[in-house]
Amino acid sequence: MKKIAHQHDLLCGLDIGTTKIVTLIAEPVGDNEIQLLGLGCVPSRGLRRGVVINLEQTTADIEASVREAEENAQVSIHSVWAGIAGEHIKSFNSRGVIPISKIRSDPTGEVTQTDVDRVVEAARAIALPMDRRVLHVLPQEFIVDAERGIRAPVGMAGVRLEADVHIVTGAIASAQNIITCCKRAGLSVVDLVLEPLASAASVLTRDERELGVILLDFGGGTTDMAVFHNGAIRHTAVIAYGGDYITRDIAMGLRTPVDSAERIKIEHGAAHQRAIGRNEFLPIPGVGGREPREMSRSMLVSIIGPRVEEIFIAARDEITKSRIAEYIGAGVVVTGGGASMPGVLELAEEIFALPVRIGAPQELLPGDPLGLDPKFSTAVGLVKHAAEKYGNGDRMHSDGDNWVGRTSSKVKDWFQGII
Ligand SMILES: Nc1ncnc2c1ncn2[C@@H]1O[C@H](COP(=O)(O)OP(=O)(O)OP(=O)(O)O)[C@@H](O)[C@H]1O
């Protein structure tokens, strides 16, 4: 395979989704910008609801996806930034407090980078069950004495430094399974990144993150949420249903095989009656030698609509439960494959009673196949996240096995990324 001049500069995002595995190879250009070199996208057969349940199958699918991207880009890759998701992800907010280091006999001190690292470390010092590990520690704001809402506290004078952080944890087994599949496919994992955070990196604007926004990644296996306010992450959650759940319901409702239900959903499905015309009809293939039938599109919508509604209501309940509704100034952004369904926007507006838009990655190249397709948000976000960290040496080594221990450098990077 042809080697390009700066092979070591390549960034590769691997989105191991429930329905598809996407490999995106890119090259960093300029300030946090990336140029797409190659794309691989193959069906995923070894996951359920966002987690690997069949190592062999997933390894084979990763290999196929990576090979496609490598052939496309005419390069070979050895390490990836992989996404992680699933119901096992649990997140919460925490606070750390430390006295600020003093200079000589001065009663007040001055915050140093070491203080910032120490206070974030203090905030993450929480007891976790043996089978869970911290994936991300994401600073929200710092407090110096009584002064709140500080984003860059270094250099400020005071006695006491506090940090509010959002901690994302995951099951060690699920994380390890991703790393194992990658290893068996000949790849090392530079880092594991929470998938909705990656999607957020590719579709949200800075203004939305400041004003307050709910990001919903409506995938095949799960619907992942991330809520931002004042430029920082406030809440993350996973709803254990996605598009596959709708497809199964269509298959049952129409007594048709799952693959044809999926096709019917993609070709004719809609989540809201307002998105379809009157008197539209579609052909339904019969099962077990039965004759094909015709049905009204409106009836299909009456199967799909309530399922999508359930998913959005679960997301709304999450917002109410976490008491963050008042922070959502910019509304809701829906992305992921499910966001391509007509009527999703209208239904989401009704359920959330907020402005809604469909989010998709910007084109990385004019006319590229990823741009403007919501199902590629996570893959593009993984590479963007990698590009943000480009330059601090993370691409040069890979230590997937040690991902747990390297949070403190990640803390700075993520925080720099959001302010
Ligand atoms: N045009 C469309 N209309 C309706 N549904 C669609 C359309 N395009 C994709 N989908 C649905 O989107 C889902 C796949 O979304 P996506 O590719 O984001 O999932 P994934 O990343 O593989 O899964 P997950 O993130 O849950 O692990 C499938 O259920 C698919 O049927």
Ligand SMILES: [Mg+2]
């Ligand atoms: Mg996904």
